Amino acid sequence: MILTRRTLLALMGTTATTLAIRSAFADQATDTAQTAKAAETVDTSAFKKSGKIKIGVSAGYLSNSWVVFALQHVRWEASKHDVSEVIVTDAGFNPAKQVSDIEDLLRQKIDLLIYWPVDDASVANVLKRAVDAGVPTVQAGGGFTDAPGVTSNAYISQWKLGEMVARHLMQDIGGKGKIVAMLPIAGTTAAVDQLDAFNTVAKEYPGVELLSAEYGDWNRAKAKQITENLLQRFPKIDGVFSPSGQMSIGMAEAFDEAGRLGETVFSPGDEYNGWLKWAATHKQGGVVTFPTRAGQVAVQVGMDILAGKPVTRGVAVPSVYVAPAEIGSLVAADRPDDWWASQLPPEFLPQ
Numbered sequence: 422m423i424l425t426r427r428t429l430l431a432l433m434g435t436t437a438t439t440l441a442i443r444s445a446f447a448d449q450a451t452d453t454a455q456t457a458k459a460a461e462t463v464d465t466s467a468f469k470k471s472g473k474i475k476i477g478v479s480a481g482y483l484s485n486s487w488v489v490f491a492l493q494h495v496r497w498e499a500s501k502h503d504v505s506e507v508i509v510t511d512a513g514f515n516p517a518k519q520v521s522d523i524e525d526l527l528r529q530k531i532d533l534l535i536y537w538p539v540d541d542a543s544v545a546n547v548l549k550r551a552v553d554a555g556v557p558t559v560q561a562g563g564g565f566t567d568a569p570g571v572t573s574n575a576y577i578s579q580w581k582l583g584e585m586v587a588r589h590l591m592q593d594i595g596g597k598g599k600i601v602a603m604l605p606i607a608g609t610t611a612a613v614d615q616l617d618a619f620n621t622v623a624k625e626y627p628g629v630e631l632l633s634a635e636y637g638d639w640n641r642a643k644a645k646q647i648t649e650n651l652l653q654r655f656p657k658i659d660g661v662f663s664p665s666g667q668m669s670i671g672m673a674e675a676f677d678e679a680g681r682l683g684e685t686v687f688s689p690g691d692e693y694n695g696w697l698k699w700a701a702t703h704k705q706g707g708v709v710t711f712p713t714r715a716g717q718v719a720v721q722v723g724m725d726i727l728a729g730k731p732v733t734r735g736v737a738v739p740s741v742y743v744a745p746a747e748i749g750s751l752v753a754a755d756r757p758d759d760w761w762a763s764q765l766p767p768e769f770l771p772q
Contacts, residue, residue: 451580451614451617451618451621452578452580452581452584452618455564455565455578455580455735456578456737458565458567458734458735459565459574459576459733459734459735459736459737460733460734460735461733461734462731462732462733462734463572463573463726463731463732463733463734464731465557465572465725465726465727465728465729465730465731465732466729467555468555468556468557468572468726468727468729469727469728469729470532470727472503473503473504473505474502474503474504474505474532474533474724474727475504475505475506475508475529475530475531475532475533476495476499476504476506476507476508476531476532476533476534476535476720476723477508477510477523477526477527477529477531477533477534477535478492478495478507478508478509478510478534478535478536479510479512479519479522479523479526479534479535479536479537479544480492480509480510480511480512480536480537481512481514481516481519481536481537481538481539481540482511482512482513482514482537482539483509483511483513484513484514485639485640485667486667486693486759486760486761487562487639487667487691487693487711487713487761488537488562489771490713490716490761490763490765490771491537491561491562491713491714491715491716492509492716493713493716493765493769493770493771494713494714494715494716494717494720494763494765494769495507495535495561495716495717495719495720496769497717497765497766497769498716498717498720498721499720500769502720502724508526508529508531510522510523510525510526512539514539514638515539516539516540516543516544517543519536519538519539519543519544520543520544520546520547523536523544523547523548523551524547527550527551527554527556531556532556532727533556533557533559533723533726533727534548534551534556534557534558534559535558535559535560535561535716535719535720535723536548536558536559536560536561537560537561537562537563538560538563538609539606540606540608540609541563541566541568541608541609541610542608544570545568545569545570546570547570548568548570548571549568549569549570550570551570552569552570552572557572557573557723557726557727558570558571558572558573559571559572559573559574559575559719559720559722559723559726560573560574560575560576560719561574561575561715561716561718561719562575562576562577562711562713562715562716562719562738563576563577563579563609563610563611564576564577564578564579564580564609564610564611564613564614565578565610565734565735565737566610567734571734572726572732573722573723573726573732573733573734573735573736574734574735574736575715575716575718575719575721575722575735575736575738576715576735576736576737576738577711577712577715577737577738577739577740578614578737578739578740579610579611579613579614579615579618580614580615580617580618581618581739581740582615582618582664582709582711582740583614583615583616583617583618583619583664584618584621584622585689585709585740585742586615586618586619586662586663586664586688586689586709587618587619587621587622587623587662587688588622589688589689589707589709589742590660590661590662590686590687590688590689591622591623591625591626591629593660593686593688593705593706594629594659594660594686596626596628596629597626597628597629597659598628598629598630598659598660598686599630599632599655599657599658599659599660600623600629600630600631600632600658600659600660600661600662601631601632601633601634601635601648601651601655601658601660601661601662602616602619602631602633602634602635602661602662602663603635603636603637603644603647603648603661603662603663603665603668603669603672604616604634604635604636604637605636605637605638605639605665606636606638606639607636612636615664616634619631619662632651632655632658633651633654633655635647635651637665637668637671639665639667639668640667640668640671641667641668641670641671641695642671643668643671644663644665644667644668644669644671644672645671645672645674645675646675648671648672648675648676649675649678649679652675652676652679652681657684658681658684658685659684659685659686660685660686660687660688661685661686661687661688662688663687663688663690664688664689664690664691664709664711665690665691665693665711666690666691666692666693666695666696666697666708667691667693667695667696669687669688669690669693669696669699669706670690670693670695670696670699670758672687673687673699686705686706687700687705687706688706689706689707689708689709689742689743690706690708690709691708691709691710691711692708692710692711692712692713692751692761692762692763693758693759693761694752694753694756694757694758694759694760694761694762695757695758695759696708697748697751697752697753697762698752698754698758700745700748701745701748701749701752704745704746705745706745707742707743707744707745707747707748708742708743708748708751709740709741709742709743710740710741710742710743711740712738712739712740712763713761713763713765714738714763714764715738718736718738722736
């Protein structure tokens with residue numbers, strides 16, 4: 422199932438009112454600061470290059486299906502430009518290997534580095550060395566980061582995403598109850614901002630209690646295992662805050678196997694096909710999109726940098742809410758759970 426531009430626009434139109442639910446009451450300090458920083462202009466004259474372009478892609482992990490689809494967006498956009506090669510490395514969730522991978526890409530004389538980090542802090546120094554060597558770096562798809570070694574970001578605001586997910590969860594549980602949170606990799610911008618957004622929204626609801634915040638590494642199996650432990654620890658769980666569909670479906674499996682699925686309400690997840698199938702069947706949660714096209718936007722930003730055009734420190738790839746009743750149009754019933762609703766043309770869909 423391809424999430425077309427027309428479908429997205431239609432969904433945005435039908436859900437605009439829901440997106441605005443009580444948003445004026447949120448503490449926007451974190452997101453406002455990021456947005457202001459992202460709007461700063463970057464002087465790209467030192468990176469200007471003519472001729473064929475060699476792109477290096479440092480993936481902190483390729484076992485995650487979101488990254489696989491985002492990578493295909495990188496390849497699709499690269500095909501539209503004078504790109505001779507796209508070299509991809511996989512750190513397999515190993516921060517030290519990602520540093521080594523980036524060093525290896527630099528030795529191969531790449532002109533542009535696009536990356537997804539295992540850990541932002543671990544790659545900070547090697548990214549700075551890349552920039553000092555004249556190779557611009559673009560972070561693709563995570564939260565915004567303004568480290569000295571990051572030339573620009575094609576980022577998904579993890580704070581805005583987290584706030585949207587939290588608000589719809591609060592609405593669905595009636596503003597009270599005991600909540601567990603499942604977050605991405607500990608210490609990453611995504612995990613920090615999502616939790617901050619949840620806590621900001623939760624302040625408005627004194628009847629809400631956060632029992633535990635866990636880190637499932639965007640991994641279905643790990644999230645399921647963690648949830649099995651949570652179910653043993655807590656006799657009552659009224660709601661689940663989990664913006665990641667991959668982790669949400671693992672959690673739902675754990676609740677179901679424990680015979681406790683009926684006691685809890687799940688927050689919106691993302692476009693992970695397994696979650697889309699579950700949410701459409703159970704008419705619960707909905708979706709706040711985590712667009713895989715962030716990979717495509719990263720290449721677009723990189724091409725502007727190499728052309729010497731001024732860019733901003735960050736280009737936001739916005740998330741959109743899709744209500745449970747509208748999810749059916751996104752579900753790819755004939756595709757595996759590890760599929761993603763996207764705008765990729767057929768020739769660039771993962772095989």
